[in-house]
Amino acid sequence: MKKGPTPPRLWLPLLLNLVPCERVVSYAKSAWADAQGSQSAVAHCSVVKRVATINQHAEEHIHPIMAEFGLSLPIPITIISGNLFAEGIPRLKPIDFLHYMSETGNLYRLLGGTSLDKSAAKLTEFWGNFQKIHPDFELFSADTPKEVQWSDCIPIYCHADGGRGFKKSEYMVFNWSSALGNGTGRANRKDPDIRRFRKPSSKMQVNLLGHSYATHFLWGTLSQKLHKDNEDCFQEMLLQFGADLRECFDTGIVVNGRRLRLVCLGMKGDLKLQARAGKMTRWYSTTRKGPINEKNTKQTKGLCCWLCPAGDVKYPFEELHTEEPAWKKAMETFTEPPWNTDDEPPIVSFCHRYLDRPGRFFLPDLFHIYLAGFGQDFAGSCLVYMLPVTFKSPLGDGVEAQLDTLNRSFKLWRKMFKVYTHTGSFNRNLLGFPDATKVFPTGTWSKASDTSKIITFIQYIAELFLEDNGAASDKILHYIHVASTAIGVCMKTLYEADLWIDSWFPIIFQNLGLAFSMGGQSLTPPNVYHLQLDMVVACNSK
Secondary structure (H helix, E strand, C coil): CCCCCCCCCCCHHHHHCCCCHHHHHHHHHHHHHHHCCCCCCHHHCHHHHHHHCCCCCHHHHHHHHHHHCCCCCCCCCEECCCCCCCCCCEECCHHHHHHHHHHHCCHHHHCCCCCHHHHHHHHHHHHHHHHHHCCCEHHHCCCCCCCCCHHHEEEEEEEEEEEECHHHCEEEEEEEEECCECECCCCCCCCHHHHCCCCCCCCCECECCCCHHHHEEEEEEEEHHHHCCCHHHHHHHHHHHHHHHHHHHHCCEEECCEEEEEEEEEEECCHHHHHHHCCCCCCHHHCCCCCCCCCCCCCCCCCCCCCCCECECCCCCCCCCCCCCHHHHHCCCCCCCCCCCCCCCHHHHHCCCECCCHHHHEECCHHHHHHHHHHHHHHHHHHHHHHHHHCCECCECCHHHHHHHHHHHHHHHHHHHCCCCCCCCCCCCCCCCCCCCCCCCCCCCCCCCHHHHHHHHHHHHHHHHHHHHCHHHCHHHHHHHHHHHHHHHHHHHHHHCCCCCCCCHHHHHHHHHHHHHHHCCCCCCHHHHHHHHHHHHHHHHC
């Protein structure tokens, strides 16, 4: 069947951008009507003509047309069957992605931009480094079949998170991505596809640069109606997700005589979702809320970390004043999983395990924890403290007058340094500061990327005040300046680093990261301090 000419540039943005099908049909009808009687490309475009004929059920009818003209990804949608609670739910199997990437020459997207012919050495180096940090990973055990070669195993992460669905309701999205990528925007500002034609770098990079469609690959979705009050459905989806990923290891695909396999290193996501996926019996919500009461038989031990015994009386999680807390020393022998031993999470049962410390399967994202977690709390608390100190108003001593001074200062700072933020001004609600006694302030801005910029603003204002009045004039403001400077340099250095961090980094990270934890320890959650010490140990293992 002869297909019409390629859609003109006028039409392509509508096909490539994520817009509702009904709107695409509406645009097509308008474009087709305007082009009648003219010699424009739209008037001769078969795609526009076909789409313009759709009168109802746009979602159902437009996809076959896109597929017919080669404008959709030719990966089959497979329906889950034989699964009691997830029966009939569609998903995109990773093995089908692998076959399509192999056929179209896109396997480099999983190999950090390296061609398949030159990937063996890079993959072997990756697993050699990974073994030094995680020697208990199941891939390195004696039970792994001898025919499995490190040079053929591609490391990936699985990920789940809640997106926005109909009327802003939560819509759960499951996807997977390679651990090898093209770096970050700050470390490498070139387009990842252009990078492939430059002189290849021997250093591996993280997978943060590039369009999400080309770096993270969809597996399945669940509407809030299906998963919110149906734990069985959620866990069965994870079980099927794990089974599909395991298929990519056990079966893999054969390319140029090599059997390429996917190896899942763990699951990423916010801790609340990970606690649900991992059926965790200890995480931050299980922290003991009061002193031990021996008469209270229902009181738990208060363990609050899925990686260590922090929270127990012998291992207080508040121990932030030392580089050798008790819980860190106990980690060498602590192997208890963060779930009941007779109720292993379904996704863990299919993927490769960490044999000595099973909880390591659930991976923390330090950038997310900083930008959307403790960084917001730190920034909000700092700004509220600084209101009567650095943002005094000639109009009065009230909070509203001080907020006005803060907002004018923030606006001027953004203009001076040409900084763009989605957050344009602050108020009581945005700072989580309804009153001065009941709750501690927290930042509640919706755009997480604003956090690092707001902390830079705090650092700037604190530095100006201390230069004029001396460091001894306000000790708390001095510690705010120390902590904001430390965390800013620390996270920037980490963001610019390669996948395997150089040997000099632990010194910088330890000094700066721990300076923040100790300088702002009343605002720093213990799990952040945990990650900092853990990362230093990992760096020294290389």
